[in-house]
Amino acid sequence: MISQAIEIENNKIGAAIQYFRETYQVSQSRLCKGLCSIATLSRIESGERDADSLLLETLLERLGKTPNQFELILTDSDYEAYQKREEIKHLIENKNLEEAGKLLAAYEKTAPSKGNVHKQFIVRSKALLNELQGGEVEVTLDLLMEAIAYTVPGFKTNKIREYYLSNSELNILIDIIERMILMGDNSRAKELIGQILDYLDKHNSMEKNNRLYPKVAILACKLYMQDKEYEKALDLCNKGLNSTKGSRKLDFLGDLYLMKAQTTEALQKQKKERKPQECTKLFLQAFYVFTFCDENEIAENIKKYLQEEYQWECIDWVI
């Protein structure tokens, strides 16, 4: 049951997709690779066809757009599917595993679960569930690989720079890296992280990608620090911090400053030139961000460290 109002709305979305695709000079085939056929994309762009919102969202995200600007008005069945997905995500987040599993199974049986984006959503949710239920890392990793392969079909053989990727696709890649690290497979993790950083650098004009940068930089930085490659780690901290400039959020800042403090300190030790003031300030920046975000354990550790290593006693806060 689709009212005309909705048709008009989706027409605009189609035209928007076409406009941004042409602005960024992305071919239809590259944009829709793994998501839908070129014919379907053409019909969406010309407004002949109503696509479901998850597909529209993914297409827009691959173009680096926040669907927020487009405020989709949904048909009822589409809205129901959207609500179910949100609920599943919510249940997984809150570790309500039994309920999440049930709802996911029900979702799998519904009509919208046919498209690749939906299959990807389902399999990724399964991967997260498996992990939370204490399943093996290998299984989680396999499921995540399966999930990404739905929309990035040549994932194992091609470089990801061949693709345009949405936020959720990039997040699955980040999930994959985290599991590789858990399995001790640092070399594969590093290789994939390199690819993602490369991708984000290449597409840094797309605003959405800038928000992922710090998350990836933190992961990469941890790997480099383990291998004592401090110069590279520091460079990533700086790039990560640079990408958060002008942002409104405190997310990632604590980790970035803490790692910057640690790498700066390590490099100073290597070069035997101690600049305690520089390190103290970085540690304090990390401390105050963590404290405000109620990450008390890590904040307490920084405080102790500052007292012991730098005899810095002057730490207090109210809120």
Add this chain to the structure above:
Amino acid sequence: MGMYRLGDMIRMTRKSLSITQEQLCDGICSIETLSRIETGRQSPSRDTYELLMERMGRIRERAYSMLSVSDFKVLEKMKLFEDYIKLYDYHRAETVLNKIKKTLGNTVLDRQFILRAESIINYRLNRITVDKFLEGLQNAICLTIPEYGTISLSCWPLNINETRLLINISTAYAEKKEYDKGIYILEEVNNAMEQSYMDEQQRVDLQVIIINNLSKWYGLTGNYEKAIRISKDGVAICKKYKLGNVLPILLYNITWNMEQLIHKGVLPAVYKKECLKYLRQAYYIASAMQQPFTEQFIEKHVNTIYNNSFETFEIQ
């Protein structure tokens, strides 16, 4: 991602105006139909939808499009415009605005945007008086809320452009030193935010800005306790959503108002210690947020008021 059902929008708008289903649908459709539409069991035809929304004072264009403007191609330029405004770079903003004007249509929403943008730029570049500025903004808001000024906005489902406009209007009053009027508008907008169908992230971003202005103006009108209370509400929002951009200034506002209370003898002098704690937090968060201007501002405040430097000072 903002996603709404038509039914929800009708129901929310109707409730915000406190009218019954009966009053709304009279002559347009049956109560049963309206009730089915509101609960999402039936999609309204475009005619019905428009008529219902129009009866509730919503403008036609807005009714069937939730897009902020008719022409999405200028959306990016509009964002650029807002960014320059935030940076106080009005000349660049004007250049962008001129480009926007060439491609923009002539819908109510387009005209609303242009009117607001021109008013801001002309005022900030000293081409018009504050009264003209205010007049322009008020004309703009009347385009989508014709009853502006005679109705309460507290329950009005404001969209993002209307909210921005109202914040501008309140600022214009503040520039005229009519803080009470500015406060009155922002209190209404702040209430309306609670039930707006805006995206949550957008909503909290605007809310902290509103709260920051409110706390400033309550302070300037001598309502120090209220200013502190409302700043703390803002800080709580920042904490919940991990927002850092307005946080240092909110923490500073708390201190400034506490200092006034200490000065007046309402608070004992020992509270200076607490002020310094707030300031220290504000200082490091501003520097972590890479806001050098705020960082230096707070450092200077500590140096002059407390005769103390940040890197070394101890609590006395």
